[in-house]
Amino acid sequence: MGEKIPFLDVSSEIGKLKGVMLHRPGKELERITPEYLHALLFDDIPWLRRMQEEHDGFAEALRARGCTVYYYEKLLEDIMKNKEVKKQLVCEVVENCGVADPELEDMIKEFLIEKTEKEVTEIFIAGLHKKDFPNIKKKRLGDYIKEEYPFYINPLPNLYFTRDPGAVIGNGLSIHAMNTHARERETMILKYLYDFHPIFQKESTPLLYDYSYKNPIEGGDILVLSEGVIAIGCSERTSARAIEDLTMNLFEKNKNFKEVIAVQIPFKRSYMHLDTVLTMVDYDKFTIYPGVEDRLKAFRLTYGKIYPKVEVMKDLKTTFKKALGLSAVDFIQSGGGDEVTAAREQWNDSTNTLAIAPGVVITYNRNEASNETLRKHGIEVVEIEGSELVRGRGGPRCMSMPLMREKI
Ligand SMILES: NC(=O)NCCC[C@H](N)C(=O)O
Numbered sequence: 001m002g003e004k005i006p007f008l009d010v011s012s013e014i015g016k017l018k019g020v021m022l023h024r025p026g027k028e029l030e031r032i033t034p035e036y037l038h039a040l041l042f043d044d045i046p047w048l049r050r051m052q053e054e055h056d057g058f059a060e061a062l063r064a065r066g067c068t069v070y071y072y073e074k075l076l077e078d079i080m081k082n083k084e085v086k087k088q089l090v091c092e093v094v095e096n097c098g099v100a101d102p103e104l105e106d107m108i109k110e111f112l113i114e115k116t117e118k119e120v121t122e123i124f125i126a127g128l129h130k131k132d133f134p135n136i137k138k139k140r141l142g143d144y145i146k147e148e149y150p151f152y153i154n155p156l157p158n159l160y161f162t163r164d165p166g167a168v169i170g171n172g173l174s175i176h177a178m179n180t181h182a183r184e185r186e187t188m189i190l191k192y193l194y195d196f197h198p199i200f201q202k203e204s205t206p207l208l209y210d211y212s213y214k215n216p217i218e219g220g221d222i223l224v225l226s227e228g229v230i231a232i233g234c235s236e237r238t239s240a241r242a243i244e245d246l247t248m249n250l251f252e253k254n255k256n257f258k259e260v261i262a263v264q265i266p267f268k269r270s271y272m273h274l275d276t277v278l279t280m281v282d283y284d285k286f287t288i289y290p291g292v293e294d295r296l297k298a299f300r301l302t303y304g305k306i307y308p309k310v311e312v313m314k315d316l317k318t319t320f321k322k323a324l325g326l327s328a329v330d331f332i333q334s335g336g337g338d339e340v341t342a343a344r345e346q347w348n349d350s351t352n353t354l355a356i357a358p359g360v361v362i363t364y365n366r367n368e369a370s371n372e373t374l375r376k377h378g379i380e381v382v383e384i385e386g387s388e389l390v391r392g393r394g395g396p397r398c399m400s401m402p403l404m405r406e407k408i
Contacts, residue, residue, distance in 0.1 A: 007019075007199055007200075007201050007403065007404065008168045008171055008172075008173060008199075008200065008201065008205050008403055008404065009168070009170070009171055009404050009405065009407075010167075010168040010169065010170070010224055010402050010403070010404065010405050011170055011224065011226070011227040011256075011405065011407055011408075012224055012225070012226055012227070012405060012407075012408050013223055013224055013225065013279070013280035013355055014280055014281070014282060014283065014355040014357070014358045014359075014405075014408060015357075015358070015405035015406045015407055015408045016065075016066070016356070016357045016358075016405060016406040017062065017065070017067045017354075017355075017356045017357070017402055017404075017405055018066070018067060018068065018403075018404040018405060018406060019067065019068045019070065019402070019403040019404035020062060020067055020068070020069055020070065020400045020401060020402050020403060021070045021071070021072055021075070021162050021400075021401040021403055022055075022058070022059060022062075022069055022070070022071060022072070022160070022162055022399065022400060022401075023071060023072040023073065023125075023159045023160045023162050024052060024055050024056070024059070024071060024073075024160070025046075025048065025051050025052060025055055025157075025160045025389075026048075026052075026073075026122070026125060026126060027048075027122065027125075027126035027155075028125050028126040028127060028155035028156050028157045028159065029046055029048045029051060029157050030048055031126060031127055031129070031151075031155035031157070032045055032046075032155070032157050033045075039182060040155070040157050040158070040182050041157075041158055041180060041182050041183070041392075041393070042157060042391065042392055042393075043391065043393060044391040045391070046388045046389075046391040046392065047388050048388075050387070050388045051388035051389055051391075053385075054384065054385045054386055054387070054388055054389045055160065055389060055399075057384050057385055058362070058384050058389075058396065058399060061362055061382055061384055062356065062362070062400075065356050065357070065360075065382075067356065070199065070403065072159065072162060072189075072193075073121050073122075073125060075193050075197050075199070076117075076121045076124070076189060076192075076193065077117045077118055077121045078197060079192060079193060079196040079197050080117035080120060080121065081117055082196065085192065085196050086113070086117060086120065087113060088192075089124075089189070089192055090109055090112045090113055090120065091109060092188065093112075093124060093153065093185060093188070094108050094109050094112070094153070096184070096185070096188070097152060097153050097154065099152060100140050100141070101139060101140040103139075104136060107134075107136065108128070108133065108152055108153075111133065111134070123153060124153070124156075124185065124189065125155070125156050125159055126155050126156075127151045127152075127153045127154050127155035127156070128151060128152045128153035129150055129151055129152075130150055130151065130152060131150075133152060154182065154185070156182075156183070156185055156186055157392065158182065158183050158186070158392060159186050160389075160392065160399055161220075161392065161394045161398040161399055162399065162400060162401040163219045163220050163275070163394075163397060163398045163399065163400060163401055164176065164178070164183065164186070164218040164219040164220050164273070164398065165178065165183065165186040165187040165190045165211075165218075165219065165401075166187065166190045166194075166219060166401060167219040167222045167224075167401070168401070168402060168403055168404075169208060169222065169224055169230060169250065169254075170224075170227070170250075170254045170256060170257065171204070171205060171206070171254070172205060172206040172207065172208040172250070172253055172254055173194055173200065173205050173206075173207060173208060174207075174208040174209040174217075174219075174222070174246060175187055175190050175191050175194060175207065175209060175210055175211050176209060176211060176216075176217050176218055176219060177209075177210075177211050177212070177213050177214065177215060177216050177217060177242065178211070178216060178218060178237075179216035179218060179236070179237040179238075180237075184211075187211040188211060190211075191210070191211055194207070199403070206253040206254065208246060208249045208250055208253060208254075209242070209245065209246045209249060213242070213245060215239045215241040215242035215245060216237060216238060216239050216242055217232075217237075217238045217239065217242035217243065217246060218237040218238055218273060219273075219401070220233075220237070220272065220273025220274065220275045220276065220394075220397070220398055221233035221234075221235055221237065221238040221273045221274045221275070222274075223274065223275065223278075223279070223280060225261070225280065225320070225323060225324060226323070226324055227256050227407075228256050228257055228258055228259070229257070229258075229259050229260070229261065229323045229324070230250070230257070230260055230261070231260070231261040231262075231263055231274065231320075232246065232247075232260060232261070232262055232263070232274070233262075233263050233264075233265050233273055233274025233275075234262050234263065234264045234265070235264075235265050235267060235271065235272060235273055235274060236267045236268060236269065236271070236272050237272055237273055238273070240262070243260070243262050243301070244301070244307050244308055246260075247260040247301050247308045248307065248308060251303050251308075258302065258303070259300055259301065259302050259323060260300075260301040260308070261298055261299070261300055261301070261313075261319055261320070261323060262298070262299040262301055262310075263278075263296055263297070263298055263299075263316060264296065264297040264298075264299070265277055265292060265295070265296055266292060266295055269393075270346070270347060270393075271289075271292060272393070273398075275351075275352055275397050275398065276289075276346070276349065276351065276352055276393075276394075276398075277289040277292050277296075277346065277351055278296075278351060279351055279352060279353045279354075279355070279361075279397055280355060281332070281353055281355055281359065281361050281374065281379050282355075282358050282359040282378075282379060283324075283326075283358055283359075283408070284324070284326050284328065284329050284330060285329070285330045285332060285359075285377060285378075285379065286320070286329065286330070286331055286332065287331075287332045287333075287334055287350075287351050287353055287370070287373075287374060288331045288332065288333060288334065288351065289333075289334050289335070289342060289346040289350075289351045290333040290334065290335065290339070290342050291339070291342055291343055291346065293331070293333070296316050297312075297313075297316075298313040298314075298315065298316045298319040299311065299312055299313060300313055300319065300323075317329055317331055330377060332373060332374060332377045332379075333373065334346060334350045334351045334367075334369075334370040334373065335350065335369055335370055335373070336369030336370065336372060336373050337373075338369065341369045342369075342370075345366075345367040345369060345370045348364065348366055348367055348386075348390050348395075349364060349367070349386075349390060349393070349394060349395030349396075349398070350363070350364075350367035350369075350370035350371075350395075351370070351395075352394060352395030352396060352397045352398055353374075353395070353396060353397060354395075354396035354397040354399075354400050356382070358408060359378065359379055359380060360379070360380040360382065361374065361379060361380070361381055361382065361396075362382045362383075362384060362396040363381055363382070363383060363384075363395065363396060364383070364384060364385070364386035364389075364390060364395055364396070365383035365384065365385060365386070366386060366387065366390070371383060384396065
């Protein structure tokens with residue numbers, strides 16, 4: 001019998017993208033109110049219909065280049081066709097949403113188990129509003145105290161940023177411990193997809209990190225530079241300890257990997273992950289936000305018995321050059337050489353490009369100066385609309401979880 005070809009395979013940032021997981025924004029976005037804006041990690045309230053059109057445009061741009069799009073919600077529905085899995089997932093979700101009264105908790109579980117897998121999927125993502133649940137009599141103190149909060153189950157408006165809950169690295173999967181409560185369920189569900197969906201081929205896919213680990217790490221901080229090196233941002237969202245843990249697991253489970261480059265970026269919301277200031281666009285090219293370039297610190301991590309050995313590096317460019325075995329690396333500054341434009345466009349994710357092949361990237365069309373600069377450096381730029389999508393503070397890279405890339 002021939003050897004099974006691994007479905008998950010991401011050995012670079014730029015190899016031709018063959019399979020990607022997306023989530024089309026849905027009702028969950030219509031549950032953001034000004035009061036809960038910041039807790040839900042938004043700065044503004046998007047217009048859903050336009051956002052969906054823009055997202056469909058993104059998916060079309062990917063398909064047009066030969067990439068298969070898998071939707072998170074479809075995979076979730078698939079696994080819940082197994083009644084046991086559905087029950088287990090319902091219990092775990094409900095037990096983690098902080099309902100004070102155990103009787104009420106049981107009622108919510110029963111309510112969900114009665115629903116079809118499509119309906120449960122929608123509730124897991126859009127949340128369960130109290131008005132959508134049969135009237136209950138308040139009994140416990142907690143029922144009164146929490147009555148102002150509108151949801152039994154929180155909505156997940158950030159789910160369309162599929163980059164963050166998990167990352168395929170080589171043939172392994174890293175399932176992240178999210179930094180904020182608002183995004184925890186995204187990663188819990190991803191673990192179920194890994195456990196039960198055939199495309200994740202659990203038996204041949206090593207788990208490199210688990211959401212039950214206590215140190216936070218998010219996918220926007222992980223860049224797969226090559227078959228043997230990854231870079232991980234140490235950021236507002238990703239802790240140094242998590243970087244060490246993932247590094248140790250990676251060295252143990254995939255012998256191709258011999259080094260990890262940790263990149264410290266300023267701990268600030270506008271730069272929340274490494275990929276909001278730096279992405280790889282070609283074999284030897286990166287786009288970078290010039291406003292932070294001098295403040296990025298690089299550390300080289302190699303194998304150590306209990307934790308990785310740390311080497312403090314001189315600068316990021318030389319570190320990348322060495323790690324990739326290149327004679328030169330081009331850092332393309334976003335914003336077209338103007339400080340103000342660069343800052344404005346970075347806020348709108350100019351540096352959050354998604355490479356779909358070597359030297360070909362998807363970006364938002366609104367970042368005109370940065371796109372022009374990329375073109376001047378020989379990059380093919382595929383533009384998409386993003387006026388509503390951008391309001392969640394993420395670009396094409398954040399909105400995609402690559403599952404398979406061709407080897408380069
Ligand atoms: N990789 C990324 O930079 N993702 C963007 C995530 C935006 C989302 N509103 C968040 O704050 O988590």
